[in-house]
Amino acid sequence: MNIRSLLLGSAAALAAVSGAQAADAIVAAEPEPLEYVRICDAYGPGYFFIPGTETCLKVGGRVRTEGEWYDAYNANSHIGTLWHTRAELSVDTASDTEYGPLKTNTVIRWDWNDGNTTSTKLLWANISLGGFLVGKADSQYNYFMGYAGNVINDDVIYDGPKELNQLTYKYDAGNGFTAVISLEDSNSSSDTSSYGGAWRTGKGDHYAPDVVLGAGYKTGAWTLRVIGGYDSVVEEGAIKARIDADFGAFKAFLMGGWNTNGDKLNKYAGSYLNSNRAACPTNGADCGWGDWAFWTGASYQLTPKLQANAQVAYTDSKIFAATANVAWRPVKDLLIEPEVSYTNWDAADADQWAGVLRFERKF
Template structure:
């Protein structure tokens, strides 16, 4: 009886152990938790958190197709078609010094009928770091901000390697920028890099806003000043700009004095039209060829969300007999994302 009980107990124990091993063999390991991309609404729409970090990322850009027309548009004909694209990546996160921002903008251009050769290129358009009012990198200067219309001439090259600081108050802002300047010497080659200094003062008072710029080119030892103001007037916005150049410089040298104005008004919710005019005293400072003026019309139409069509036509006339009157313009289709 004892032997039988012992055998039965041993068999039961063996079965229990075997059953436990069989059960353990089919238990699957729990999967690792997956971190899904989260929307970041701290810096506006379009941002999302980089997984595993507190940094918010935004991806955007545009695709543009443009047809330019007018005498001298290219060496082959009086028109030129090109395609251009921009890819922009912005990263932001909060720090003890404020919002840390970094921006990378890559731009590509393709044209098969420009100056008699294929004009295809890709470049770093902008790349900078921004923190506590300081911005360093390759950036557009304040001279790049101009009128709504597309026919005005209020600056030269506006993209520099710069270091700048901006103080922002409730109704005004002030900034100072140190710019590395390079200038085409007329032979297709560029002079050695030099230094420029730009000061900015801007304010907004209800429907009226104004910005004053002053820049000094240490290589040419000349300066340029420009003021732009705008005001909401009736169904649109009236903008006026005045610029002065003491002589040849990198920032603005189209004339000794110039004044420009446009009026951008909404015909419908989708269509905006802006007539403009500009007058130059002592057009082209290097040769003092005389006065000149230009007038034009720009129309922008929002086809649908993210897709815009823009057209402009401009007439130019100069006192100098060596410069022919000209009509130029372009048609543009742009998809922003």
């Protein structure tokens, strides 16, 4: 064998090995193009498209911690300092349909209080399409009217129910006129009452819902709203009317309520005062409005980061409540809010000073 034959043989062997290795080689697949999260600005800030869908998603919430000194809702409050911490997570979805926006709103709340007491609740969970809403939310008797002031203890004088199941339709004419009708869940599981029997809060074998009906009109700086609620268990109800003025840095409102029967409490003219009836020792109905109630309040933007708020309320049953606070936002989404409240119960010949210092971060 000469050198030339040896070289040719070696080259052939190397070619065979290289061919075999090439046959066994793994060819890497080209990466799929990245799908970045797209912003969805059709429903307001914070929404983005769920990848691969046309549904928009928004995730938010808040973390709050606050110290409370005495209790504005309790004529016999002897609590020195109570510390309370809360976290909320909200998830909203929205998509466009031929019938208008299809939306969901879900809010979960966790609370912790002194004494290691904790609680979790599904605060809101509802579906809306166009003007219709079904599921759990605050009563339209409160929500449509804008609640009762820009203070923490805004409902020492009860202004309506919260957190209940409902079937609601809202109408917006686009010219300042709005209206709402809502069928709301009545407590139809068992016979129950509170405030010494003055408020029948539940009735077994009861099938009728509660009904709320309201309308409003806004023009320029002024807004007028009227709403009524009927408690099908008590077979009584209440009406509220409210006027708002918005002059930019200064905002104010006046709201009045009328109870169809001042000798009874009902869901729309009830009470949030402590259930041991310290505020109404001889007559449970004195914990409510009596025949009527009113609320008035104002807010003034002192600086871009500092706002002053106040609310005063009074009832035919001679309950007086006043609250004032300052809301300081040193940086975006952070709130520091000290508040002081005073309540006087004529029927119990008692009064109470109370305070709150709140820290809250929204996201």
